[in-house]
Amino acid sequence: MRVTKFAVAGFLIAAGTALAAKAGQISSADYASIQAAIDANPGEMIFVANGRHEIDKSLMITTANAGLYGPGTIVQKNVNECLLRIMQTEGVRIEGLTFTRPEGATDTTQEGVFIRESSNVTLDGIRIIDNRGPGGSISAYKCANLTIRDSFIENYKSLFIDDRMKPEDLYGYAFQSIDGTGIKAFHNTGIVIRGNRVVESHFIPSKENVEKLGLGKITKVAEKLGRLAPVQDIKAGYTSNWHQGSAIIVGGLGHSNFTIIAENYIENAAQGIDIHADNVTISNNIVNGGIMGMKAMHGSRNVLIEGNQFLNVDLWGIMLMPGAGSHPARSQKENPEKFEANNDGGTIIANNIISNFGYGPQRWNWGGKDGGTTTQSPIALMGGQLAENPPLKDVLIMGNIVYDTGRDGVIENGEPTVEGPRYQYALYVEQTKEPKPQNVIVRGNIFNAGSKGVANFELPAQ
């Protein structure tokens, strides 16, 4: 009988092994943990089976051509750890998995999926849900040839103190904010962000929520305020700038280039798409609901903004500005870090539609029926933040529509009401504050007039 038992056991083990080997699939189910499967199979794709796989240390991939695929869900219980780190490697692929944090442990200062100093990494069809905080649900740093496609990011914002005590010469204050980033890419080259959805359904920027959470409250003030500190806000103890972060941000002041952002859908962002990079194509995206649709500043050169829809935004649809981070080319000896020209312009804004402007969730904060401030505009080209910033130049604006949706009638108390435009000018181009934009060419657009006109300057017939 004992012999029989051994035989049975042996047979079953052999059969089990044969079965596992039969399909040839390396499954994390055959290991003590997903990390153990990764470590035991360098350079291989690991199948992650159905089910919730809890972790309390970040998954880590460091070998070339390794990866994860399958229907499994990774649940990170530790708020002090990332979901997955891909470090100093190449050719890694992550396909189809869901990553999340459990209720009560969603808010984090850590990144979700963090890719650092790696090349040819592809994230394809993954879902990151409830990785809430400024670190980014997906964050890439110093990578080359990275693709993030067909992925879904939900709920990436959390309460956060926005500390602007530094740089002291510019700011010198801190305030209570909501901050969060869907996809964050700094200092990368050749990144493609395509076909993703970045949606916030947890935090809604309503007046009630802001009061309940004390958003905008100034929490710290320096003895001496910097040049860009909002003195009146600081006196009043409140800034309306409490909604921070972006659905997608590509930055890295002068070290970020060759980016494609295409066919993404973004809903309820603070900023939809935020660019501080060169040679960027932003095409066929929809940004629905936010403070702004997109902005490009701090040295964003040769940005192609084409075929996008920006709707239900309250401050800007498309905004270009030479931010404080921009500078001309300068001596490498004197500026060993930032010597190459980092200026704004050489940009095309074509075939975009901006509609429902002023009908977003933050109209109460940024606008009003009178259309808010003058610069609050569906398309805005601004002067430099600092006098020494190189001017924004060579911008071609053509074939766009700024559509005044209120004319069609909006339903109020069950009845249609024709509303006036919720902007003063469809197009605002800074005319006085130096450095002001240079060589802006505007042709063939349909701009429905704002409360004060089509543009804040004499615009040739379109």
Added chain:
Amino acid sequence: MRKTLIAIAGIMLSAGTAFAAKGMISSADYDSIQAAIDANPGEMVFVPNGRHEIEKSLMITAKNSGLYGPGTIVQKNTEECLLRITDTDGVRIEGLTFTRPEGATDTTQAGIFIRDASNITVDGVRVIDNRGPGGSIDCHLTESVTIRDCYIENYKSLFVDDRMEPADLYGYAFQSIDGTGIKALNNNGITIRGNRVVEKHFIPTKENVERLGLGKITKVGEKLGRLAPLEDIKAGYTSNWHQGSAIVVAGLGHARLAIVAETMWRTRPRASTFTQTM
């Protein structure tokens, strides 16, 4: 004893059923990937992890069949393609890596060659080190082919660009670097979207050109054609030594309805750009 045996049989049966419920046709269950393809016409075959060496091109001719999975196909034979999809319809290739090993990377053959076929999808495939003018992915006389989200790396090789024919136009040959990432001649309705086509191996520096003798005229016709560059031929050197395209769609009058979108190509070596950004 009898009970035990029944129990064993029961366990084996249920284990077997559980496994079969996965429903996966894996190439690991066959002698070779080709054997798996041949035994399962019209089915998608899973290619598991690992390097699967071949020395004859994989061949798919049955409708609606295909390959998917994390496996890497390594073609050791420079005289053979990586994969041929011919005279068929509805084939899908998903997620695989295709490559040639060191020392056998240069080829006159195509990598993935799709011919006289329709509704073929190549999705998320990597073709690495299929170096030569044949094309890492080559479509010929097809309809409705989609090549999407693929990665092609290193597709160029040394090659004598022979323009002896047509004699009335040219009549010379020269040493070149030639290579094509995605080649589509005489196709209708092809979509090429979201791919990366990158050359890291050959960098067109002056030093490389001198070392490899690029541009050197190697043959001249007795009578030169109308478009032959006389001065170059006299000097024995043409600056036109860098041939090929990351993506070429053509077929003189027989290529229509192509969408080429969101493809990122790079010729700079990733490594050096990467170092600069560090």
